[in-house]
Amino acid sequence: MDRKVEQTGDTRRDPRRGRTRRALLDAALELVEKKDNFTALSLRLVARKAGVVPTAFYRHFPDMDALGLALVDESFRTLRQLMRDVRAAGVPQKQAINSSVQTYIRYVRTNTRHFQFVAKERFSGSQSIRNAIRQEIRLFTSELATDLSRIPLLAKTSAEDLQMMSSLMVNNMTSLTEQVLDIPAEDVAEEMFLARMAEKQLRLIFLGAASWRSK
Amino acid sequence: MDRKVEQTGDTRRDPRRGRTRRALLDAALELVEKKDNFTALSLRLVARKAGVVPTAFYRHFPDMDALGLALVDESFRTLRQLMRDVRAAGVPQKQAINSSVQTYIRYVRTNTRHFQFVAKERFSGSQSIRNAIRQEIRLFTSELATDLSRIPLLAKTSAEDLQMMSSLMVNNMTSLTEQVLDIPAEDVAEEMFLARMAEKQLRLIFLGAASWRSK
DNA sequence: TTCGGATGTGAACATACGTGCACTTTATTT
């Protein structure tokens, strides 16, 4: 954030910096797939994969943790983009559930490495990374809750109950994500099965929400 | 399992073996809390914490991965015990949901370290550990599905839909578990809030299941 | 063209790790 120069010619001076920075981020993402873990990566390993000497790492990040935080940021930036697109198309009604799930799965597939990273680090990452991820998910859930409040059927549902419902849906999406990541990309049959299950689960949740009375 | 001697005097010869084995397992569990990760632990670190020289480790496990698998086994053994207790008390009806959630949370609290371990390694552990955990959860979900099938209201629900519902509930439990683990044990207010949310979510799921028609 | 800061390099350090090996200790079975 405070990285950019205050002058206008930032893009002309940065190409080199930008490139190895990207290379480091990509190297880390790629290595997370192979080495089970982000914590399991070493600064030297990442630098090596990025085609750079270990000490060059420090020119871009103070330590591995900072790199991890950058990855969290990146991951949710793309997710937020998706959310915005979906929101622009209107809140999914029961009819639109199926296509939404399909879209989402395709999205997860095209951003596998970022989702893998988040799924893995969500609970086993460093303290700061865990916090960052949790914070993003919290935000995401809240936004979904306000989306829900605009559905006529849920117009008079209490704020707490809306939050409860959206967290239920986010849970479901999260779990779907992790299941999709856990099967090979070629197994389309299994993927379609997962999709059908997720659609049913979402539909069931909507059913429950429809007949929900605050008690 | 093939560890016990075939003779009768197993307990007289084993105390030493049994004790350091336990010490190693406990050391690992304790260190997982501090070091974010099981993969982040080193054989030497665990041995040190267990009060034993590194090479002694090999007398009990071929490598760290084996230790991890033993921990998975242990964790789910206790969870299965809980399941059996609950089942003995009958499948929770709507009235019993609240007390079930309370019971479960208390259970998570008294077995924090095992649950922490599973939550962390579920996605970021080694291949074999991930598989072991997934297998256990799958089994757990299936058992819950057959439990659900015994509820009169769901008597004529298809097997697939039952599976779908139980996985929805397991997701919810999983997420509750992880949320409970993420707040300090002293924060009873937040814990009660989580409990109330989880109860509502379960109730909503039951509501949805009740008005579920196979399509 | 020259200058200066950003980016990348290379060597070196202390430290930690996994594992192999020959050994001592311990406790039970004969």
Add this chain to the structure above:
DNA sequence: AAATAAAGTGCACGTATGTTCACATCCGAA
């Protein structure tokens, strides 16, 4: 009391890691 196998020890090795420092190279600004 002697034998034996399991459990624990101590030492050594090759390898990997994070971080330091002084130095080289690049490239836009002056």
